[in-house]
Amino acid sequence: MKHLKDYSCTLCGKAYAAPVDFYTCPSCGEKGILDVNHDLSALRGELTRASFARSDEQSLWRYAPLLPVKPTHMQDTLRVGWTPLYASKRLKDRLGMKELHIKDEGVNPTGSLKDRASVVAVLKAIEAGNTTIACSSTGNAASSLAGNAARLGLQAVIFVPARAPKGKLSQLVAFGARVIRVEGDYKAAYNASKAAIDHFGWYNRNAAINPHMVEGKKTVAFEIAEQLDFRLPDWVVVSVGDGCTIAGLHKGFQELAEVGLTTSVPRLLGVQSVGCAPFYEAARTGRDLEETDEDTIADSIAVGIPRNPVKGLRAVRATRGAWVTVTDEAIIRSVRTMGETEGVFGEPAAAASLAGLEKALQENIIAKDEHVVVVSTGNGLKDTSSMQESLGRLKSFKGDLEEIIEYFENDRQTGGKQ
Amino acid sequence: MKHLKDYSCTLCGKAYAAPVDFYTCPSCGEKGILDVNHDLSALRGELTRASFARSDEQSLWRYAPLLPVKPTHMQDTLRVGWTPLYASKRLKDRLGMKELHIKDEGVNPTGSLKDRASVVAVLKAIEAGNTTIACSSTGNAASSLAGNAARLGLQAVIFVPARAPKGKLSQLVAFGARVIRVEGDYKAAYNASKAAIDHFGWYNRNAAINPHMVEGKKTVAFEIAEQLDFRLPDWVVVSVGDGCTIAGLHKGFQELAEVGLTTSVPRLLGVQSVGCAPFYEAARTGRDLEETDEDTIADSIAVGIPRNPVKGLRAVRATRGAWVTVTDEAIIRSVRTMGETEGVFGEPAAAASLAGLEKALQENIIAKDEHVVVVSTGNGLKDTSSMQESLGRLKSFKGDLEEIIEYFENDRQTGGKQ
Numbered sequence: 096m097k098h099l100k101d102y103s104c105t106l107c108g109k110a111y112a113a114p115v116d117f118y119t120c121p122s123c124g125e126k127g128i129l130d131v132n133h134d135l136s137a138l139r140g141e142l143t144r145a146s147f148a149r150s151d152e153q154s155l156w157r158y159a160p161l162l163p164v165k166p167t168h169m170q171d172t173l174r175v176g177w178t179p180l181y182a183s184k185r186l187k188d189r190l191g192m193k194e195l196h197i198k199d200e201g202v203n204p205t206g207s208l209k210d211r212a213s214v215v216a217v218l219k220a221i222e223a224g225n226t227t228i229a230c231s232s233t234g235n236a237a238s239s240l241a242g243n244a245a246r247l248g249l250q251a252v253i254f255v256p257a258r259a260p261k262g263k264l265s266q267l268v269a270f271g272a273r274v275i276r277v278e279g280d281y282k283a284a285y286n287a288s289k290a291a292i293d294h295f296g297w298y299n300r301n302a303a304i305n306p307h308m309v310e311g312k313k314t315v316a317f318e319i320a321e322q323l324d325f326r327l328p329d330w331v332v333v334s335v336g337d338g339c340t341i342a343g344l345h346k347g348f349q350e351l352a353e354v355g356l357t358t359s360v361p362r363l364l365g366v367q368s369v370g371c372a373p374f375y376e377a378a379r380t381g382r383d384l385e386e387t388d389e390d391t392i393a394d395s396i397a398v399g400i401p402r403n404p405v406k407g408l409r410a411v412r413a414t415r416g417a418w419v420t421v422t423d424e425a426i427i428r429s430v431r432t433m434g435e436t437e438g439v440f441g442e443p444a445a446a447a448s449l450a451g452l453e454k455a456l457q458e459n460i461i462a463k464d465e466h467v468v469v470v471s472t473g474n475g476l477k478d479t480s481s482m483q484e485s486l487g488r489l490k491s492f493k494g495d496l497e498e499i500i501e502y503f504e505n506d507r508q509t510g511g512k513q
Numbered sequence: 514m515k516h517l518k519d520y521s522c523t524l525c526g527k528a529y530a531a532p533v534d535f536y537t538c539p540s541c542g543e544k545g546i547l548d549v550n551h552d553l554s555a556l557r558g559e560l561t562r563a564s565f566a567r568s569d570e571q572s573l574w575r576y577a578p579l580l581p582v583k584p585t586h587m588q589d590t591l592r593v594g595w596t597p598l599y600a601s602k603r604l605k606d607r608l609g610m611k612e613l614h615i616k617d618e619g620v621n622p623t624g625s626l627k628d629r630a631s632v633v634a635v636l637k638a639i640e641a642g643n644t645t646i647a648c649s650s651t652g653n654a655a656s657s658l659a660g661n662a663a664r665l666g667l668q669a670v671i672f673v674p675a676r677a678p679k680g681k682l683s684q685l686v687a688f689g690a691r692v693i694r695v696e697g698d699y700k701a702a703y704n705a706s707k708a709a710i711d712h713f714g715w716y717n718r719n720a721a722i723n724p725h726m727v728e729g730k731k732t733v734a735f736e737i738a739e740q741l742d743f744r745l746p747d748w749v750v751v752s753v754g755d756g757c758t759i760a761g762l763h764k765g766f767q768e769l770a771e772v773g774l775t776t777s778v779p780r781l782l783g784v785q786s787v788g789c790a791p792f793y794e795a796a797r798t799g800r801d802l803e804e805t806d807e808d809t810i811a812d813s814i815a816v817g818i819p820r821n822p823v824k825g826l827r828a829v830r831a832t833r834g835a836w837v838t839v840t841d842e843a844i845i846r847s848v849r850t851m852g853e854t855e856g857v858f859g860e861p862a863a864a865a866s867l868a869g870l871e872k873a874l875q876e877n878i879i880a881k882d883e884h885v886v887v888v889s890t891g892n893g894l895k896d897t898s899s900m901q902e903s904l905g906r907l908k909s910f911k912g913d914l915e916e917i918i919e920y921f922e923n924d925r926q927t928g929g930k931q
Binding site for chain 1: 663683688712857858897899913917
């Protein structure tokens with residue numbers, strides 16, 4: 096916190112000294128998303144590989160000096176971050192790669208990477224004197240906000256569209272959030288949230304609008320670097336919805352280099368679904384982001400109007416990265432591939448990262464001898480629909496031994512695909 | 514591993530020098546569950562508070578010297594254990610207690626405490642030269658086995674009854690387990706598994722039968738102690754199904770005392786459901802465990818024929834603990850209480866632990882000034898059915914501000930119960 100310098104607009108570039116009492120650039124309005132800037136030169140020499148090695152903090156608060164949050168309540172939060180980075184063996188071999196790691200974000204307290212943003216949001220809300228914090232979302236942003244708010248004793252208010260699936264609402268209700276189910280689509284829920292947040296003065300955790308969300312998310316990059324002993328991979332692969340996560344990865348790696356902990360920045364592969372690919376299209380055509388359909392099983396990245404276009408596009412461009420799209424079939428296949436080779440069960444949006452890697456290998460965007468980290472963004476238990484078809488193919492047994500022996504005989508012959 | 518001494522039968526007491534090539538006592542048969550005995554006196558002085566403080570291992574392998582597993586593959590497993598122990602603030606106040614902690618086992622890699630047993634099982638399978646490992650279960654034992662086996666490249670075979678819910682099967686399929694769905698009930702699935710395991714010589718991870726499962730589970734006790742700086746609580750509260758988890762807690766605390774790291778053992782409160790309470794009944798009547806119905810929403814503790822009666826009953830008796838039963842209504846209430854006060858979303862069996870604490874406070878079994886640790890055994894995402902009724906009560910909004918303002922006005926008046 097003490098190294099927080101200023102906020103600058105991603106559109107007009109104007110800088111505002113910290114602290115600020117607005118979310119977006121007063122000149123540019125809601126599209127003037129802000130960057131948070133730290134005095135990184137002051138941290139050179141203070142933050143070293145040795146200082147990290149000495150730390151016994153096992154959460155994202157390990158990186159407190161690089162975060163725009165006062166330490167007062169850090170010890171009271173859920174334990175977010177410091178998730179495992181698994182060295183892949185079987186998946187790496189199957190893909191014919193030299194080195195591959197999986198970052199499992201599904202073991203965060205509410206089951207996704209979004210906890211990193213939400214835990215920062217609740218502390219910023221407390222700093223701002225708020226007791227209520229709101230957002231519009233049906234997915235991981237909502238559940239992570241609800242859980243992290245509950246832990247700190249804040250009231251969460253979540254605006255959801257009418258179609259929000261019951262499974263996703265369960266987590267919100269369990270965390271005691273006030274759920275405002277708005278008749279209409281996501282845009283209707285968003286507009287209702289905006290009006291209510293303005294009226295009541297609640298803290299606003301709407302993605303992208305709030306510049307601190309990227310700050311929480313950048314800690315994934317810090318962890319990847321540290322868990323690899325600061326030997327950076329060539330590529331980091333992540334699925335992209337509103338653009339905040341890939342922006343966070345970019346900012347994190349950038350800051351590590353500026354602090355002097357690393358000397359380069361990995362290339363970022365942004366993965367979108369064929370049925371919802373506004374970033375991919377904008378990068379391909381060189382035009383502005385255009386609203387698209389949201390037709391994909393991976394609902395955590397089904398974002399037709401991404402709220403963070405500037406930061407998302409910049410992350411890939413600045414790292415000489417690339418964009419790919421993947422089909423729902425490839426996503427479903429990847430859920431199982433990651434599960435059966437690595438024991439990591441990801442939700443569809445998480446497996447989309449892996450599907451994106453496979454696509455990039457096919458298209459020679461990534462070479463097989465490059466070192467890659469795949470970010471599995473959320474827990475498979477959040478959405479088990481990807482397994483429905485496989486379940487339909489499950490065989491029934493009477494239970495006698497002969498039948499089971501016969502099954503395994505056939506199984507061996509057919510390669511064991513159930 | 515090097516301090517593994519022998520195995521002794523919980524029924525006849527006979528000891529067998531390690532290693533053994535059987536699961537249960539050759540004299541007593543399948544009911545002769547074994548205890549694993551370590552040469553704890555050899556560890557006095559070697560395992561100290563300081564040696565733990567120096568360790569940077571962030572998984573249950575922190576306790577490798579106290580586990581019957583060779584270290585060869587420990588670095589290859591999923592990251593199991595070293596889950597957060599949260600100091601409760603709001604829940605403690607709501608219950609009028611002095612000190613309360615929540616151990617959140619739901620952030621284990623496959624979402625439950627059972628990962629601790631399964632990760633030990635897969636390493637023992639590898640030691641025994643097996644490439645396939647099997648069990649019969651519909652629940653957390655199965656999914657944790659499937660995930661941990663996948664990570665180590667073992668084939669898991671899971672026997673499930675016909676009624677096994679699709680949600681639970683999804684995780685198994687995603688991890689690439691062979692699912693043998695047996696027409697009939699759990700007993701039919703168990704018998705089929707036994708026949709197939711005998712025939713094929715697969716490694717057997719059936720709960721209780723395999724004495725190493727309790728060894729994995731005892732690490733929860735080690736962590737609770739260490740995370741409290743070895744200042745033990747007065748009580749540890751946990752829901753009970755087959756009896757292995759509470760047996761593990763008992764064994765863990767007992768061993769810490771024998772190694773000289775602590776000087777006492779906390780009392781254990783075993784919590785069962787009113788609709789399935791064989792342990793409670795056996796303790797109450799002083800008679801042997803009798804088979805009961807399995808009528809509860811908390812399916813992870815819906816075990817009508819517990820396979821580990823001796824160890825389970827002994828754990829409570831030896832620690833001067835107690836047994837309580839809780840209703841499904843209390844369990845559902847507790848899911849939400851834990852969620853909204855602490856931000857921890859537990860499955861029904863996990864929330865049953867909290868419901869049991871509330872019951873024990875009412876019945877003056879536990880005093881409000883005693884220090885209690887509640888073990889939340891599994892992730893709420895595993896089973897969201899407990900929130901169905903609350904979801905039915907969710908209000909719909911047209912989305913205009915007046916309506917939302919009015920709602921929050923009423924909300925304030927009614928105390929905010931949605």
